[in-house]
Amino acid sequence: MTKTDPYQPTDDAARALARDLIIGATHAALAVLWPGNAMPSVSRIALAVDDQNRPISLISTLADHTRALHANPACALLIGEPKDTGDPLTHPRLTLHTLAQPIARGSSEHDALRSIYLSQRPKAKLYIDFADFGFVRFDVQDGVLNGGFGKAYRLSPANL
Template sequence: MTDKPSPIRETNDEARALAAALLRDARFAALAVLHPDTGAPHVTRIGFGLSPDGAPVTLVSDLALHTRALSADPRASVLVGEPGSRGDPLTHPRLTLSVAARFVGRGTAEHDTIRARWLADHPKSGLYADFADFHFVRFDITRAALNAGFGKAFALGPEDLG
């Protein structure tokens, strides 16, 4: 019996550059969390950006189920990359991040730098970003899966994305 070759390609600079571009260009993403009441998967759309040091971040409200879910269990997954206007959506690149969420405390230097960058990239959120029920969340990447198109799958680590 022969072993099947792995469908995962060796990570290279082209894959790293594509992953970096997907992260840099994303202004929204899909966030998967574990529902705090049932433990079942729950997916929602979030605003998305990068902190000045390149870490993925979002701005969440206490009213959202995913905020409660991240408070209960910081393990999550984030998907960036949108299909193009033409062709099969599954042939367009996308990046799935396995992350640990960390709420960023108000009044910290980290909060201030993330807030400034967020508002520069998401100016309309200036209407609500400072409301008491809104919080910035930083996603610390544990691993990533890049699908660069048909037959182009890569496994990436945090070191490949930073």
């Protein structure tokens, strides 16, 4: 009989790799659905983590992906970049299925995220206070970790 389920049982090594990918990410591919259309769109965004290691970003209201997130907060993040050498498909990557939660400017959470974000992305000081920029926290619903050939895992929020 052939095995049709490609996923391995989640173990501590998979959980640690997923957490390392999230914490170490400086950017991610963000997949959204266009409002009123089932067509997906992908953008590259800067990424950081809050004080609970949840993914956050600073995004502009001028960006199409921001308008898409306001219409439908369901989205996905792809984290992990191939190295300079070797087959890109052998390098770890993590897809997070998330719900985007905009953080209100002027709230205490916004102020806390501003400090956290600048500590991780100091160059953002150039535009962090522009009126069209705001924070979004990505509430992870689940994830799929591909740690390389034969190392695929489905992850619950508790695993992350």
